[in-house]
Amino acid sequence: MFRKKDRPARPFCSCVVVAAGSSSRMGEDKLALTLGGRPVLERTLAALELSAYIDELVVVTRSEKIPQVAAMARDCGFEKLKCVTEGGENRTESAWRGVCECSEAAELIAIHDAARPLVTGDIIERAVLAAAERGAAAPAIKVKDTVRQARGGRVLRTLERDELFLMQTPQVFRAGLIRASLGDASRLGISLTDDCAAVMLMDADVFLVEGSEENLKLTTPADVYAAEAILEARE
Numbered sequence: 001m002f003r004k005k006d007r008p009a010r011p012f013c014s015c016v017v018v019a020a021g022s023s024s025r026m027g028e029d030k031l032a033l034t035l036g037g038r039p040v041l042e043r044t045l046a047a048l049e050l051s052a053y054i055d056e057l058v059v060v061t062r063s064e065k066i067p068q069v070a071a072m073a074r075d076c077g078f079e080k081l082k083c084v085t086e087g088g089e090n091r092t093e094s095a096w097r098g099v100c101e102c103s104e105a106a107e108l109i110a111i112h113d114a115a116r117p118l119v120t121g122d123i124i125e126r127a128v129l130a131a132a133e134r135g136a137a138a139p140a141i142k143v144k145d146t147v148r149q150a151r152g153g154r155v156l157r158t159l160e161r162d163e164l165f166l167m168q169t170p171q172v173f174r175a176g177l178i179r180a181s182l183g184d185a186s187r188l189g190i191s192l193t194d195d196c197a198a199v200m201l202m203d204a205d206v207f208l209v210e211g212s213e214e215n216l217k218l219t220t221p222a223d224v225y226a227a228e229a230i231l232e233a234r235e
Contacts, residue, residue, distance in 0.1 A: 020087025
């Protein structure tokens, strides 16, 4: 369980929570699913609310869900919530709209998948501190399995596993860098799978910090079963 702490000495950090997806692979609204007795989105926001390294929350969701999300946040007493705003046609557009709502005082902006409710305070801290020092940082875990590139079912080559990482969130950036990079991507109509890709288009370096296999993204029903097991083990 996270506990609120006094604000540490580091830049003001806003966090955009991207919650505007369609949940097509889950077959139902995954953010409304109950996980350990709490809706997924509520659990995600609680983890960020209780982190001493996050100062402000902006939730990006579908237009019809804005009143519901705002009411949930009010009922839960989330003090860091600045606003709930409408998402775009894809993840990049949604992230950009969220970034536009962050306070001008924000020196760092984190972007987190709403479907990662098991993020820990340690992961958030590592990503924020690394971004404050180096400009852009994201948690990641090493690939454990052998990975091969294939086309049409035929293997082309084996990729070097030691150089491959699975990206997670929150991904954290200096505010000016992510505002510029997501703004450009949005204007050009570029759809990206994560926000590090946007800053890399500007030839900016991204640095990795230690993530966790428990910081999984809920995408399919199997992920929910795994998340329930993780919560049970934690408790």
